[in-house]
Amino acid sequence: MSRIAADVMTAQVIQKPDCVLGLATGSSPIGAYKQLVKRCEEGRLDFSEVRTVNLDEYKGLAGDNVQSYRYFMNTNLFDHVNIDKTCTNVPNGLAKDTKAECRRYDELIQNLGGIDLQLLGIGRNGHIGFNEPEDAFEKGTHVVALTESTIEANSRLFADPQEVPRFALTMGIKPIMQAHRVLLIANGENKADAIHKALFGPVTPQVPASILQLHPDLVVVADKAALAACDQELDLAGRGSVKI
Ligand code: F6R
Numbered sequence: 001m002s003r004i005a006a007d008v009m010t011a012q013v014i015q016k017p018d019c020v021l022g023l024a025t026g027s028s029p030i031g032a033y034k035q036l037v038k039r040c041e042e043g044r045l046d047f048s049e050v051r052t053v054n055l056d057e058y059k060g061l062a063g064d065n066v067q068s069y070r071y072f073m074n075t076n077l078f079d080h081v082n083i084d085k086t087c088t089n090v091p092n093g094l095a096k097d098t099k100a101e102c103r104r105y106d107e108l109i110q111n112l113g114g115i116d117l118q119l120l121g122i123g124r125n126g127h128i129g130f131n132e133p134e135d136a137f138e139k140g141t142h143v144v145a146l147t148e149s150t151i152e153a154n155s156r157l158f159a160d161p162q163e164v165p166r167f168a169l170t171m172g173i174k175p176i177m178q179a180h181r182v183l184l185i186a187n188g189e190n191k192a193d194a195i196h197k198a199l200f201g202p203v204t205p206q207v208p209a210s211i212l213q214l215h216p217d218l219v220v221v222a223d224k225a226a227l228a229a230c231d232q233e234l235d236l237a238g239r240g241s242v243k244i
Contacts (some may be wrong), residue, residue, distance in 0.1 A: 002030075003035055005185050006035035006039070006100065008221070009036060010045055018050065019050060019051070019117065020052070020113065021116065022053050022115040022117065022175070022176070024121050024163045025069045027121075028185050029076075030076060030184065040082060045129070047081040048083070051088075053175075054069060054107070054205065055171050057106075061094070065156075067165075069093075070090040078143060091171075100168065101141075102169060106140045114180075116180050117179070117180065117181045119183050120182060123153065123196065124194055125207075126209045127172050128208050128212070130147035130174075132146065132208070133206045134206075134208075139173055140174060141170065146164075146168055151166065173208070175209065182212060182217065184218065191222075192226055192229040193230070195209060195222060196230050197222065199212075200233050
């Protein structure tokens with residue numbers, strides 16, 4: 001999964017060296033980031049002109065907090081590739097005026113000309129970024145109260161589950177849907193239900209990833225465990241990979 005995801009991202013950077021990459025944190029992209037670092041070290045990939053926007057950040061965490069998504073991005077990717085850090089963007093979790101910060105982030109994405117390739121993981125409840133199940137899709141960057149399922153899933157990375165922030169700033173659905181291409185990655189059986197609902201269920205804000213069915217250029221890279229509930233739809237038997 002990681003190698004193929006890295007291939008899609010590499011192709012994007014080669015095709016358009018000053019592209020805007022929308023990036024994600026969490027466990028799913030770590031392997032792909034490792035591949036990108038390796039390719040960069042080997043001189044096969046050049047990040048010098050790439051600009052990035054990350055999906056989300058915990059509210060209340062500074063960028064040097066080891067649990068922050070800025071810290072994650074620095075340590076998993078930015079510190080190890082030849083990217084200009086001033087061209088990397090993560091919402092500011094410490095912003096006092098969060099509404100102004102959300103506006104600033106939307107304007108920033110707009111001023112960059114939108115996103116060329118948006119990388120997404122998926123939550124067990126079908127969230128993308130921190131767009132949690134809701135009654136309506138939220139278009140712009142906004143503050144969200146994380147659901148219990150997300151807090152519980154993310155608590156594995158905290159020494160004390162009480163420390164998991166309860167709020168986050170997240171990019172909305174609009175820039176994700178306006179990205180030229182979306183790359184959704186998922187692995188493991190705990191994603192099987194979310195992947196099935198996202199790709200084959202009704203399009204509903206109760207499963208935020210389901211809106212990706214309406215994206216004209218969605219690439220899904222998933223392992224068999226994550227696709228296990230899609231057996232019927234994909235006829236996976238005996239096939240190593242499948243193009244949806
Ligand atoms: C992270 C993000 C989240 C994760 C999702 C899956 O920036 O936006 O939507 O992609 O929670 O997380 P993992 O990959 O840890 O299972």
